Structure formats: C-alpha cells, structure tokens
Amino acid sequence: MLNTASFQTRARAIDHLGRGQIADAPTAISELWKNAYDAYARGVELHIHSGNVVVASICDNGHGMDAETLSSKWLVVGTESKVASPVPVEDRFGLPERARLGEKGIGRLSAAFLSPVTLVVSKRVGQPYAALLVDWRFFENPYLFINDVRFPLVEFGELKEFPALFAQMFEELKANLQWGSASPHTAHLAAAWDRFDAIEREQNPNAPTTREAILSLSPEGLIKWDHFSPWWQLMHKAVEGDDVHGTALFTIGANTELACWVTDDEYESPDIQKVKETLTETLVSFVDPFEDTPIAFDYAVVVHKPGKADFIPVSSEEVFDIQELRSLEHVIEGEFDTAGNFQGRITAFGKDRGECFLPSPSVFTQRGKDSVGPFRFCLGTFEQDKKNTTHSDEEFEYHSSQVNKYGGICIHRDGLRVMPYGREDGDLFRMEFRRSKHAGREFFVYRRSFGRLAITSQHNPNLKDKAGREGLVVNKARREFERLVINLLMYVAREYFGTASTIRNQELPGIQKARQRQMRAAETARKRNQKNFVRALKEKLPLALEASTRAEAGADKLEQTLACKAYDDLPAIKMELDALQGLRDDLRIPNRPDELGSQEEDYRRYRDAYALFCATIDKLKSMLARCEAEGLLGDPKRIATSKFYSNEARISSQIGKALSTITSSLDALRTTWEENAREDRTAYRRKSTEFVSMLEAGQGLTPVLDYLDKVHTELSDELNLKYDGIIHSLEQLVEGVDLEGAFFHVDEVNRSLEEKVSMLNSVAQLGISVEIIGHELEALESQVTRYLKLMPKEVRALKSYTLAFEAHRALVDRLRFLAPLRKTSYRSRIAISGKEIAKYVKEFFGTTFEQCRIQFEVTPAFEGFSIRDLPSRIYPTFINLVNNALYWVQRGERRIIRLDFVQGKAIVADSGPGVDEDDQKHLFELFFTKRTNGRGVGLYLCRENLAVARHSIRYATDNDPEVLEGANFIIEFHEVEHVSR
Incomplete structure (x- = not known):
C-alpha cells in the first residue's frame, strides 16, 4: 500500500533558527541593521534604555511595513530573495539600487536572541502604523506546532493611540495560554503546556515555568514615549511633513549583553568589559570606511541613563577612514583580479614604493562554484617600536590610541561588515599564527593593522555567510580567498616591511640615527635653557630688587616734589626715569622652564620685584607725562622732539647690540662648521684606504667594491643627517621661525605630559587599591563589631577594651560619611x-x-x-x-x-x-x-x-x-x- 507523508514543523524550530543560530548580541544587531539596509533606510540606530525592565530599540527610516506585510512576510520563515522582484523605485527614496543582503529570510529571528519579547512597530508611506507583539518563549515548548501560536497584530493612525492598544495586545498574547471552550485543538494545547510545565518543574522546581513567566508579564510602564522618541526623530530626518516611514523593533527585557550598558554598578567585571568591547568591535566600521565615498547609511549605538548625557560608543561619524589609513607609514592598496593576480601600490616607511604586481599562486581556480572572483584590498600599519617609526611622536601616539577600537582586518560585502572579521577573534588570515613562528620576518600584527577586503554579492557569490553569521562558509572558494591574501601578506612582509626586507635594512639605520640625534639635541637644548635660566636668575635677582627699590624711591621723590612744587627737581627725576627705562630690557630673564626645583622661591621674588619695578616705572611715566603736558619741564615741542630722538637712539642701540651678538655667533658657527667640513671630507679616505690595499694582498675586486660602497652609503647617510639638521634650522631662522620659543613650548608640553602619565599611574594604582579595600570594608566592619561584642565580660570591663571599641566606632562613622561621595x-x-x-x-x-x-x-x-x-x-x-x-x-x-x-x-x-x-x-x-x-x-x-x-x-x-x-x-x-x- 503506497502512502505519502510530509514534514511537520514544531514551534521550537523557530527557536533553533533564531536564537540557536546567533553567536552573540552584536551579531544579532548586525543582522537587524542589515534588514534596515535592505529596506532602503538612510540610518539605523540601536538605543538602550535603563529601567526595571531594560528595553532596547532598533530604529530605522526605511520603507517600513503595513499590517499585511508584517503578516505575509515578516512572520513567514524562509526567503523569496532568489526570485523576488526589485524594490519599487518609490520605496528607494532617491537612493541607488542596493544589493539585497537578506537571503535566507531568517535574519529577523535574531531578535529572539536579544530578549524574550519583541514589539515591532512600522509605518509605510500612505498607510497607518502597524504593530506586532511576539513572545519568543512560546517556541521553547517542544510539544507545540508553529501554527499553534498566534501573535497580536494591530493598526492605528497615530503613535499616541498605541498605549491603550499595547495593553490589549498583551491580553491577546496571553490568550494563547487561556482557553475559553473545549475542543480537540484546545485539548492538544493544554496537554502540550502541561507536559512542558512538568518537565520544567522537574528540572528547576524553584523557578517559574515558561507559562507562568509569560502570564506574569505586565504591559504597565514597559513602553514609554522616551522609547519612541529616537525613532520619531530618525524618521523625521528622512522626510518633510508627517507622512513618515520606518520600523522600530523593541526588545523588552533585553539580555545581559545589552542590559549591562545601563547598569549602575561601579565595578565592572572583566566579563562585562569584554561584552562591551565585543559589541564595539563588531559594530564599529559597520559601513566600509575605506571607500572614498562611503554608502549613504548612517548608524549609531546610543545608551540612555537617567541624569546622564547620552553615551554613544559606536557611530558612523567616528571611524578610521581611508584618509587616515593613507597617512600611515606602511600601506598596501590594490585589488585582486579574477585570475588571482594582485595589482596595487605600496608605501613603506612613509615613502611611495611604486606599483606592486604579484601573480596568483601556480594552482588557482578561476571558474565555477569554487572560484573567488575579483575583490579589493587595503591595509595600513605602523612600526611597533617608536625608535623605528617615521611618524612624529604625536602621530605615533594617535595611531596607537586608535588600535584598540579600530584595529583588525575587516571584510565588507557590498559595503557592510561581514561578521566576525575585524574583531579580536576574527583573524581569518592567521597573522598572529605566522608571527609566532618568526615575528620580525612576518611583520604584520593583527590588532595593529587597519584595513579591509571589499567583496560583492555579484562578483564573489561563492564567499557565503554561515547560517549563524559566524564567518564565511569553509569551502574551496574561501580557502582560495585566504591563500591569495596570505600569499600577498607574506610577500610584502619579506619585500618591504619585515626583517628580511632590503628596504627595512636600508631605512632603519637612518631613522634610528635621526631620532637619536633629535633626542640628544632636545636634551642638550633643555639643559642649556635650564642652565641659562638659572644663571640669569642668579644674576638678575639682586639687580631687579635694587631697581625696584630705586623706582619706588623715584616715585616717592616725584610725589614729594609735586607736593612741594619744587619743579626745578623735575629734570633730574626725568633723567633717573630714563636710566631706569634702560634697565627694563636688561633685567629680563629667559623663558621660565616648567621645572624650577630649588629656584622656585628665587624666581617668585624676581617676578614680583620685576613686576613692581615695571608698574612703578609706568606710574612715573604717567606722572611725568602730566607734568610735561602742563609745561613744568619746558617747551612741549622741545620735550617731544627730545623724546623722539631719545627713543630712536635707544632702539638703535638695542638693535646694534643684538646684531653684534648675531654676527659674532654666525662667525663662530661658520668657523665650527668649516672645521667639521674639513674633518668630514677626509672621513671617506680614512675609512676606505685599508680596503683598497686589500687588492695588493690578493683579495678579489668584488669584495673590495662591496666594502667601498658600504662605507660610502653609511657615511653618506650619516652626513645627510648631520648637515640636513643645521641647514633646516638655518632655513627656519631665515623664514623668521622662533626656534627657541617653539622648542620651549614643545618641551614644556612634553614635561607636563610625562608628569601627568606618572601621576596617572599613581592615581590608577590608588584607585585599584580603593576598589579592593572598599569591596571588603562592610563585611570586615560587621565581623569586627560582632567579635568585639562576643568578648568575655571581664575583657569588656577593661578600659583598654572600651577605648578600642570607641575607636572602632569612630572609624566606622568616618567611613560612613563617605557614602554620599x-x-x-x-x-x-x-x-x-x-x-x-x-x-x-x-x-x-x-x-x-x-x-x-x-x-x-x-x-x-x-x-x-x-x-x-x-x-x-x-x-x-x-x-x-x-x-x-x-x-x-x-x-x-x-x-x-x-x-x-x-x-x-x-x-x-x-x-x-x-x-x-x-x-x-x-x-x-x-x-x-x-x-x-x-x-x-x-x-x-x-x-x-x-x-x-x-x-x-x-x-x-x-x-x-x-x-x-x-x-x-x-x-x-x-x-x-x-x-x-
């Protein structure tokens, strides 16, 4: 007898396809963001809100869904993408056609990983709002079929109508567990839940069953306007007027990976820190930042906590982009063709090394289901050791600070991230594995590298995602893909960057010598400035004190002269003022170093004395100017003429002194460098003569020529560094650059930063100690109090016991005062x-x-x-x-x-x-x-x-x-x- 049979689907299949397929929350969020991209959204955001029940929302301004679409597509598991028609032009909102990223029709089930309950609210242009409430816990019951569960779906005109409907939706949801009439179907449902309840109680008798948990959830206060507000704002960014469009997916009772962002715990466990780092690593650079013109798709993660400003750990506005990549000292940028050949440009040690062509490996599949297809590649990195880098200290520190957030090699398909590549655990090309064999030769460090591989659905169809979105399917195309990239990384490491590279061996000695010279020059200049300052302070302090006293005496004498109207004394006082004026410049000292040490007190005495001296002179000048204006010192015209010539002569004298000093310094500089030049001209002869004599000793010509070239190269590099430094300094002086001022400023900043780093380490250590001690204080305090009270009566009667107990209470009271802090x-x-x-x-x-x-x-x-x-x-x-x-x-x-x-x-x-x-x-x-x-x-x-x-x-x-x-x-x-x- 021949019969037919068909598959039937239990409800828990949804649980396997959704929650069971997703590795972690960031991957689930990535899937839902890609759904927004497929809906032609211009932006998508994840908002995490604190509360008794943590709610997170994924909002977009895509074309949205009406009630019919939610019922006939969102709730349908499977895909039509292979045969589906393109998205209508009116639903693209002026955007170019996008490659469809959703293929299996199960990405929306990722929501089950994020929370037990999901509310979907959506709006299409010209249609009312539609809302769907799904409780994924129904799909944990292994005795139910998919069509045994029905979820509430409503339509409404404005968002303000939704709160009343939300309560009704909860009642309708719970109706799946409350049966009003007897029938074979309700008997089946009751039996299914009774059997599942029995299993859960046997496994965990103290926990509520799934049915009890569903029935106990109340809609009161779960969804507020604060949750809707970000979506409302995002939708209004895309349109003018009220006919908005988009979708918001609310996760009610968000899981730990999301809830940890809004907890108020002062101490974050390493596990929580790792969860947060993983989310940031996964979603940062979600859109390919290495395109000259990235696709129009904004994204952000926003954390909302009461009483605090919104925290945005991930944003499309904060990325390590192509311009920053090209600013690195080591850069590879190019593409692989269909045959697996690489064509691109290489920058090594900050210099363009021209075009690079690397043919594909000897055996390479170009056609069929195993072919890779063409793809683009870019990678940038920088030296690990500061003494080897061509970057300035500021650039080196900046790039180092970007490593933790943006380091890693990502893969982008059609402009969006493929998970988990780019994360710490996403080293597809085994860079760290090869480094473990020979770190110098292999060169590349995964977390210190920035870059991506750009693939497309059209040209690389065989590079497919795994069902759980945990990477690419391991097939021959992926293995060929890996082999091409690894082959390139190994080649460029040996040719351009690593210890086996000729370029590295040629460049590093010059870079290191230049840095050593800079450090020695900086230290010499710092010591010179400190020495000059100390000498000038020691010399000028007594003179400043004396000049201040003279100026005050002159001011007192002028006041007495004016009071007594003894105007004949005014010319003498004016001469004294002119003499004091001449001291103003002579008493100045060099710029104050950041560290004064034992000179701090002397400097402040000098500063106060000099400030008083200058203020008193200004006061004298003002008083004498009024006397001159009143004609007490003679004819005003004669006085003005005399002042003009006097000031001109003083300026001329000042310039003459400065010019004389410059001339003598230039003469000394010329003499020093002429002596250096005479010495350097004979350096090559001194170092090379012995090699020429080797010919007479029977050595061959080749080694002698090699020795001569080696000496020439080394000496030429050394002289370039030596002479370039003085030439560049002189050129800057000619252009009017104040080298002393510039150096002083940089030196002051560096010293300040060094001190702050040292202090920061101390404060960090103190903070760690406080965390450790504070964590134990309450328990220790209660134990001490308890044991003191358990002492025998005779001990408690002692005066020493009373004093000890009172001291303990005082200490506890003092610590409790810190609670408000x-x-x-x-x-x-x-x-x-x-x-x-x-x-x-x-x-x-x-x-x-x-x-x-x-x-x-x-x-x-x-x-x-x-x-x-x-x-x-x-x-x-x-x-x-x-x-x-x-x-x-x-x-x-x-x-x-x-x-x-x-x-x-x-x-x-x-x-x-x-x-x-x-x-x-x-x-x-x-x-x-x-x-x-x-x-x-x-x-x-x-x-x-x-x-x-x-x-x-x-x-x-x-x-x-x-x-x-x-x-x-x-x-x-x-x-x-x-x-x-």
Whole structure:
C-alpha cells in the first residue's frame, strides 16, 4: 500500500533558527541593521534604555511595513530573495539600487536572541502604523506546532493611540495560554503546556515555568514615549511633513549583553568589559570606511541613563577612514583580479614604493562554484617600536590610541561588515599564527593593522555567510580567498616591511640615527635653557630688587616734589626715569622652564620685584607725562622732539647690540662648521684606504667594491643627517621661525605630559587599591563589631577594651560619611540647602577643626540658599574645597574657613596665603598641586562634576567678592532654587 507523508514543523524550530543560530548580541544587531539596509533606510540606530525592565530599540527610516506585510512576510520563515522582484523605485527614496543582503529570510529571528519579547512597530508611506507583539518563549515548548501560536497584530493612525492598544495586545498574547471552550485543538494545547510545565518543574522546581513567566508579564510602564522618541526623530530626518516611514523593533527585557550598558554598578567585571568591547568591535566600521565615498547609511549605538548625557560608543561619524589609513607609514592598496593576480601600490616607511604586481599562486581556480572572483584590498600599519617609526611622536601616539577600537582586518560585502572579521577573534588570515613562528620576518600584527577586503554579492557569490553569521562558509572558494591574501601578506612582509626586507635594512639605520640625534639635541637644548635660566636668575635677582627699590624711591621723590612744587627737581627725576627705562630690557630673564626645583622661591621674588619695578616705572611715566603736558619741564615741542630722538637712539642701540651678538655667533658657527667640513671630507679616505690595499694582498675586486660602497652609503647617510639638521634650522631662522620659543613650548608640553602619565599611574594604582579595600570594608566592619561584642565580660570591663571599641566606632562613622561621595549613592535630585551642606562639612571635619584650632564659619546668607541636585555631586565639591583650605590655613596666624553666599555666588574662603598668580591658571588642571604629597585630583574632579549639571567653579578674580584674605573659590550654580532674605 503506497502512502505519502510530509514534514511537520514544531514551534521550537523557530527557536533553533533564531536564537540557536546567533553567536552573540552584536551579531544579532548586525543582522537587524542589515534588514534596515535592505529596506532602503538612510540610518539605523540601536538605543538602550535603563529601567526595571531594560528595553532596547532598533530604529530605522526605511520603507517600513503595513499590517499585511508584517503578516505575509515578516512572520513567514524562509526567503523569496532568489526570485523576488526589485524594490519599487518609490520605496528607494532617491537612493541607488542596493544589493539585497537578506537571503535566507531568517535574519529577523535574531531578535529572539536579544530578549524574550519583541514589539515591532512600522509605518509605510500612505498607510497607518502597524504593530506586532511576539513572545519568543512560546517556541521553547517542544510539544507545540508553529501554527499553534498566534501573535497580536494591530493598526492605528497615530503613535499616541498605541498605549491603550499595547495593553490589549498583551491580553491577546496571553490568550494563547487561556482557553475559553473545549475542543480537540484546545485539548492538544493544554496537554502540550502541561507536559512542558512538568518537565520544567522537574528540572528547576524553584523557578517559574515558561507559562507562568509569560502570564506574569505586565504591559504597565514597559513602553514609554522616551522609547519612541529616537525613532520619531530618525524618521523625521528622512522626510518633510508627517507622512513618515520606518520600523522600530523593541526588545523588552533585553539580555545581559545589552542590559549591562545601563547598569549602575561601579565595578565592572572583566566579563562585562569584554561584552562591551565585543559589541564595539563588531559594530564599529559597520559601513566600509575605506571607500572614498562611503554608502549613504548612517548608524549609531546610543545608551540612555537617567541624569546622564547620552553615551554613544559606536557611530558612523567616528571611524578610521581611508584618509587616515593613507597617512600611515606602511600601506598596501590594490585589488585582486579574477585570475588571482594582485595589482596595487605600496608605501613603506612613509615613502611611495611604486606599483606592486604579484601573480596568483601556480594552482588557482578561476571558474565555477569554487572560484573567488575579483575583490579589493587595503591595509595600513605602523612600526611597533617608536625608535623605528617615521611618524612624529604625536602621530605615533594617535595611531596607537586608535588600535584598540579600530584595529583588525575587516571584510565588507557590498559595503557592510561581514561578521566576525575585524574583531579580536576574527583573524581569518592567521597573522598572529605566522608571527609566532618568526615575528620580525612576518611583520604584520593583527590588532595593529587597519584595513579591509571589499567583496560583492555579484562578483564573489561563492564567499557565503554561515547560517549563524559566524564567518564565511569553509569551502574551496574561501580557502582560495585566504591563500591569495596570505600569499600577498607574506610577500610584502619579506619585500618591504619585515626583517628580511632590503628596504627595512636600508631605512632603519637612518631613522634610528635621526631620532637619536633629535633626542640628544632636545636634551642638550633643555639643559642649556635650564642652565641659562638659572644663571640669569642668579644674576638678575639682586639687580631687579635694587631697581625696584630705586623706582619706588623715584616715585616717592616725584610725589614729594609735586607736593612741594619744587619743579626745578623735575629734570633730574626725568633723567633717573630714563636710566631706569634702560634697565627694563636688561633685567629680563629667559623663558621660565616648567621645572624650577630649588629656584622656585628665587624666581617668585624676581617676578614680583620685576613686576613692581615695571608698574612703578609706568606710574612715573604717567606722572611725568602730566607734568610735561602742563609745561613744568619746558617747551612741549622741545620735550617731544627730545623724546623722539631719545627713543630712536635707544632702539638703535638695542638693535646694534643684538646684531653684534648675531654676527659674532654666525662667525663662530661658520668657523665650527668649516672645521667639521674639513674633518668630514677626509672621513671617506680614512675609512676606505685599508680596503683598497686589500687588492695588493690578493683579495678579489668584488669584495673590495662591496666594502667601498658600504662605507660610502653609511657615511653618506650619516652626513645627510648631520648637515640636513643645521641647514633646516638655518632655513627656519631665515623664514623668521622662533626656534627657541617653539622648542620651549614643545618641551614644556612634553614635561607636563610625562608628569601627568606618572601621576596617572599613581592615581590608577590608588584607585585599584580603593576598589579592593572598599569591596571588603562592610563585611570586615560587621565581623569586627560582632567579635568585639562576643568578648568575655571581664575583657569588656577593661578600659583598654572600651577605648578600642570607641575607636572602632569612630572609624566606622568616618567611613560612613563617605557614602554620599560614592557615585551610586543618591541618584535622585533633591533639594539641598546651604545649611545642610554646612552641617555635613562641620560633622565631617569637626574633630579636625578642633585639633587644628581652626575657626569654621558659615554666614546666614550661605545657610539660606537652596539648590536641587545630586548630593553625590554637591557634597564632594565642598569636602574637597574645605580639605584644601585645611592644609593651607594652618600656614598663617589666623585660621579661618568661611562659607558665604554673595551676589548669587557660593564662596569657600580661607585666611591662608592664597594662590600665587602664576598658579591660578593651572588650579583645575588634572595632577596640578602645590601640596606636599598632593595628587592634584580634587579640584579637577570638582570642576568636572559640577560641569555635568552646568554649574561652574573658579578662583576669585578682581570682579568677584573676596570674603577672606586668602583663597576664595567661587561656585556659580546653574539654578538656585531659593534664597532666604
């Protein structure tokens, strides 16, 4: 008897095709972004929103779907792409035709990996909105068939109508588990769920079953306007008017890989850090950035957390593009043809090495289902060791900073990323494996290389994605593809870049010598500047003090002369002023080095004396000018003429002195370099004569010629470096470049950066220590308290026990005071009054104030103002400022710290020595400090914390109120809620 049979599909097949096929969340997001590309979207975004239930949305402004399309296509598993007609012109919105990326019709099932529940809301031009609610947990039941589950689908006119419909959709969804009448079908459903419940309870009796979890989910507060808002804005970017179009896919109860972005944990585990890095590595450069004109498809990942600015870890606006690739010192750019031949250009050590042609390997498939097809290739990298690079220090550091985010070799098909290539685990061409055998010869480091291979669906149809989007299918075409690229990498490493390369061996000695000369020259110039400064300071300090005294005496004498109307003394005072004027330039010293060391105090004495001297001279000039205007010094015309010729003579004398110095320096320079030239002209003869004599000893001609060429090359490179340096310096002098000023500026910046790096390491180590200690404090504190209380009665009766217990309690109280300073504390904005701030500060430092005999004052005006903000932002600011004041106020006779509120500004003032005028501009810089063993972090953090809420802090200027004679810090709050009168 002959019968027929057909396949039947269980519901869990959807689970296997969706969640079971996807490797991780970034890959699932990539699939859904590609769906947006197929829908002719101009932009797609992933938004992650915090909340009791984390919701993430994938929004686009593509052509969208109506209810019919959602039912007949989105819910249909499989594909029509092989036979489907092209997208209509009206659905392309002026974009050129795009290659269709979706082939299997299962990419949308990736949503099941991201969350248990998915809401799809879509809008087509001229059609109402349509929404579909899918709970993927139904497909975990192995006893259901696909057609046993029905999902709610609705249409509506405006988004404001959706909240009421959303609740109805949930009720309809739960109807799959609640049967109103008995029938064979409902009996089948009930049996299926009963059997599945029994299995789940047996496996995990303490957890709710899938059915219970579905029924317990409430729609209340799940989807808000905040979730819709980014999609609304994205759709309106693509159109003018209200007839918008696009699709938003909301993942309700997003999985850990997405939810970890919006958690408030201060400590991120290595696993969470790795999850975030993987998402960034996977989605960055989603669109090929190495095209001169990238395709029109914007993308972004946006993280929304309450009270914080949106964080955007991935964006199409932040990429390592083709221009940056071409700026690297090592670049390969070209293409492979159908026969597997490579044609392109090579740049090595910053120099264009011309065209490169590499024929395909001897055995290579060009036709049929195993052929690779033509594709384009570009790669750029730079030297690992700074001493070998042709890049400047700034360029080297910049490229190094880009490696973690953009390093790796990507594959782009039709302009979009193929996963997982470009990620740390996507080294398709085994670059690190070959380096493990011979790092120098193989040269290329995967994570320090930037680049991509550009393939297309049309020309490379045999390079197919695996079903789970975890890379290309391993077939002969892929193996040939790998072989072509590996062959090229090995060839160019040996010919141009690696230790076996002639080019490398020729270039490196010159590069290294040039860097060594630059470093020696910089160090010599630094020492010379420091020495000249110290010598000038030592010489000019007493002269500046004396000149300042003379100027003040002259000013006093002029005031007395004018008071007594003894105008006959005015000419003598004018002569004294002219003499002092001549000292102004003579008393100047070279630019101050960044590090003064033991000269700090002398420099400040000199600076103050010179500033007073100049100010007094200006005062004298002004007073004498008024006397001259009144005719007290004679005929005004004669005085003006005399002043003209006097100033002209002074300028001429100044130029004459400078020119004389330049001439003598040039003569000395000419003499030095003429001697160098005489010595260098004989260098080749001295080094080569012995090789010529080798001929007489019976050596062949070839080795002698090789030796002579080697000596010539080495000596020529050395002389080029030596003479190019002085020539370029002289050319810059001729062009008017201030070399000393330029060097001083660079040297100052470098020294500052070196110090900051050192301090950063210290602060980082301190931070690690605090994290480790802080993590254990609560447990340790409770254990100590418990064990102290368990001591025997006779021990607890001892005075030493009482003192120890009180000391422990005091320590615990002090640590608890730090709770508001933790980032996770007090996340809600509340009203904070000046009185509460003052109370907190007084309690925190109360013992210190008493021990150090410090008078802590709070004015009624300060107690009377109020703001609304986070205590974790406001309290640390005042703690830092008062803590600084505590240090400095003890260096004076009066020891007062005062909190005041004047002219709408909060002021923290002290009676200490104040801040030196040279230091005021650096006060809020990271790591700047004048405190012994200080780290220079507190004031920087104060400014950054306040800036987040648009508050500002500064050191008091001339226009600010001054409360005490020492330091006065001004805080201007963005909005003061209340000030009591």
